[in-house]
Amino acid sequence: ETGVTQSPTHLIKTRGQQVTLRCSSQSGHNTVSWYQQALGQGPQFIFQYYREEENGRGNFPPRFSGLQFPNYSSELNVNALELDDSALYLCASSSQRDNSGNTIYFGEGSWLTVV
């Protein structure tokens, strides 16, 4: 267990709707990253949050947005859902303080199905 918890584990949404996914980072970790993993593919970087601000973004449109809270937990929001947004959304936490480099620890993910 990595200590990274995500909710919900599964959800089904209709095209055009909005979704919020939540993540609690591992204790002591101050950085949260979000990844999208389509079926049969490797994870793709969406964005990262550090000190409650976006700190790097992948090739995803603005309808993908996020938040980080003072306790380092995070949310991923996706507006105007499209069928191609169906995927496993992974949260990963890490620490910018220690010397472990950039080891990131993933949660179990949230499975999103858009119909």
Add this chain to the structure above:
Amino acid sequence: QQQVKQSPQSLIVQKGGISIINCAYENTAFDYFPWYQQFPGKGPALLIAIRPDVSEKKEGRFTISFNKSAKQFSLHIMDSQPGDSATYFCAASKYNFNKFYFGSGTKLNVKP
């Protein structure tokens, strides 16, 4: 442009055999190369990682071999076991930057 290319897509190995998965990267600025193991329905779990100042790193039955000039690295699983059956992902990033580029994954099936 795919930053990290992984092969093979799938691999079948007999119990006790050696599993080898290869990755190649494009960006010479990458300097941290982890491997992740993912079981169905689970998130990826860090298996082993290497930095380019060494050519090989071994942890138990798992070894990373790194060739900086060729921009390639590989995962070797010695004495493969049925419990190793999972999907393996290589990844690359700039150290302390925390944005990872993942390969497309290799589904390993170890036959008893």
